[in-house]
Amino acid sequence: MTGSAAAKGAGVVLVLLALAAGVLQTAVLWWSDFPLGVPGEWVWERIPVVGSLLVIFWPALAAGVLLTGYVVLGSGMVAQARPWSRTAWLVGLWLIGSVWLLSVVGSTPGISGLSRIPFVLFYPRSSGYFTQAKEHAHDIRGFLKGYRERIADSDNPENHLHLGTHPPGLTLSFLGMIRACESSPGLTEFILATQPAGVSEGNDAVRRTEQIGGKGPAFLPADAAVLWLGGWIAAVISTGTCIPLYLLARRFVTPSAAWWTAGLWLLVPAAAVFLPKSDVLFPCLAMWAQWFWLTALDRNRFWHGAATGAVMCVACTLSLAFVPVALMLFLQGLVLRPESTGIELLSNRSRWHVYAGGTSALGAWLLLCGVVGGFNLIGIWIQNLKNHAAFYAHHVRSYWPWLLDNPIELAFSLGLPLALLAVIGLSLVGRIPGAKRWELLIPAAVWMLLWISGKNMGEAARLWVFLMPYAVWSAASAVQFLQQRRNGQAAVAALWLVQMIVCAATAVRIDGFGFNELGP
Structure with missing residues (x-):
């Protein structure tokens, strides 16, 4: 076989494997009752789908055509584009990706569609941060000062399930939105005017339920606006991950391959399944921290190190899920050297200036929390970890399954x-x-350690969303490998379409919030 024929054959085989993988996933989710988890401990339920599939999928189909056309057009433009033009293309990808994400969620029938946004964010069963902000955080300083004591009882279900395993950042975020909407009727009206029909139906259902129950404060228009705003922000930040992903992929692949890689993030089913949970926010923060850190190591710059520290401080005030990311960055700092990146240094200072920047940001943040906020963030982190460990004392999980x-x-x-692309990309890492x-190897190793540690026994599909961009980043080498084959662009486009279909089919089928339990 000639080299040209072998190259073409490799591309065809990869596309066929991807097609087979897509058919397998769709068949398992739609035409089997194969348990999605470990029976008796945790299983993801399937959403009952009734009616014409064309009617169900038309919002996703329309947005998918728009997104695919934009990505195909952009793949031929970004290589020659000037920096400002490339930025505009990436912003366009971000915005159209947001439309795609909301359209996929909107294609999901019933309460599991866009109507889920008010339910998930309002009721403590799924989240609880909105309720905590509205009912318990009127006095911000008092709330923060007593936060550790509030979450100290690990036997309280809300402490070992949701609220008690997180620092107060998410609650403070909702408090900011509540105060903004309550103080500005015009802003509330504008936000409510932009809500899709599904979100409006969800808000109306919450309002009726609260009126019947008569428990707690009345459900106000400002509350409805906050719930839609929170869902919208979650969607926009989630899809915004494509921008730092492009920058990271460009470190070792062509602009076109990096562009396709950034677009692939928008086709990850987990983002649509778990919107508007806070988990979908975290990938964007993780990728910006990663990019700032590698840039700091490249350039030996204090301020890039400080930017990394600032992003990580904000992230760890939202969730301790970022601890593995911090470990990745630390190990990368030990292994990578400015001289090993092949980038000309802009400074002759020691690499310890990078660490000084990061630790300075951490120190400033802890000081700000202590002096201005009046709370001990490190103490809260320790209690969060204790509460997380208490989860397994209340919910049995079997390690080997x-x-x-x-x-x-x-x-x-x-x-x-x-x-499949991510695995192939890791196998090609020797070409970098x-x-x-x-x-790439360090994040893969840390992820493997997290896996074998047993820290996430159940709901890995949601709990590992913050790490999923690393898998997409790994796929960049496979995308470039495919592009270099004969008819490579067509092969990448074919693989893109297969992944898009899988994304929509998965998002519409998986119940990420246990709504089936609420049915008749």
Whole structure:
């Protein structure tokens, strides 16, 4: 076989494997009752789908055509584009990706569609941060000062399930939105005017339920506006992950391959399944922290290190899920050297200036929390970890079944075609020049340690969303490999379409919030 024929054959085989993977995932989710988890401990339920599939999927179909056309057009433009033009293309990808995400969620029938946004954010059963902000955080300083004591009882279900395992950042975010909407009727009216019909129906249902129950404060128009605003922000931040992903992929692949890689993030089913949970916010913060850190190591700059520290401080005030990301960055700092990146240094200062920048940001943040906020953030983190450990004392989990299940759950939440690309990309890491390969190998190793540690036995599809951009980043090498084959662009486009179908089929089928339990 000639080299040209072999190259073409490799591309065809990869596309066929991706197609087979997509068919397999769709068949398992739609035409089987194969348990999605470990029976008796935790299983994701399927959403009953009744009616014409064309009617169900038309919002996703319309948005998918728009997104695909934009990505195909942009793939030929970004390579020659000037920096400002490339930025505009990326912003366009972000905005159209947001439309796609909301359209996929809107295609999901019943309460599991856009109507889920008010339900998930309002009721403590699924979240609780809005309720905590509205009912318990009127005195911000008093709330923060007593926060650790509030979450100290690990036997309280809300402490080992949701609220008590997180720092107060999410509650403070909702408090800010509540005060903004309550103080500005014009802003409230504007936000409510932009809500889709599904969100409006969800807000109306919450309002009726609260009127009947008569418990707690009345459900006001400002509350409805906050719930839609919170869902919209979650969607926009989630899709915004595509921008730092492009910048990271550009470190070792062409602009066109990086562009397709950034677009693939928008096709990760988990983002649509778990919107508007806070988990979908975290990938964007993780990727910006990663990009700032690698840039700091490249350039030996204090301020890039400080930017990394600032992003990580904000992130860890929202969730301690970022602890593995911090470990990744630390290990990358040990392995990577400015001279190993192949980038000319802009400074002759020691690399310890990078660490000084990061630790300075951390120190400033802790001081700000202590002096201005009046609370001990480190003490809260310690209590959060205790509460997380208490979860397994109240909910039985079996180590070995979950050790086997979690990689499968991860692959389905990424989409099997994209998971295949990520594995192939990691296998090609040896082609990445110099020490840059460790930029991908270290996150893969830390993720593997998290997997075998048993810290996430159940709901890995949701709990690992913050790490999923690393899998997409790994896929960049596979995308470039495919592009270099004969008819490579067509092969990448075909793989894109397969992943898009898998994304929509998964998002419409999986109940990420247990709404089936509420049915008749």
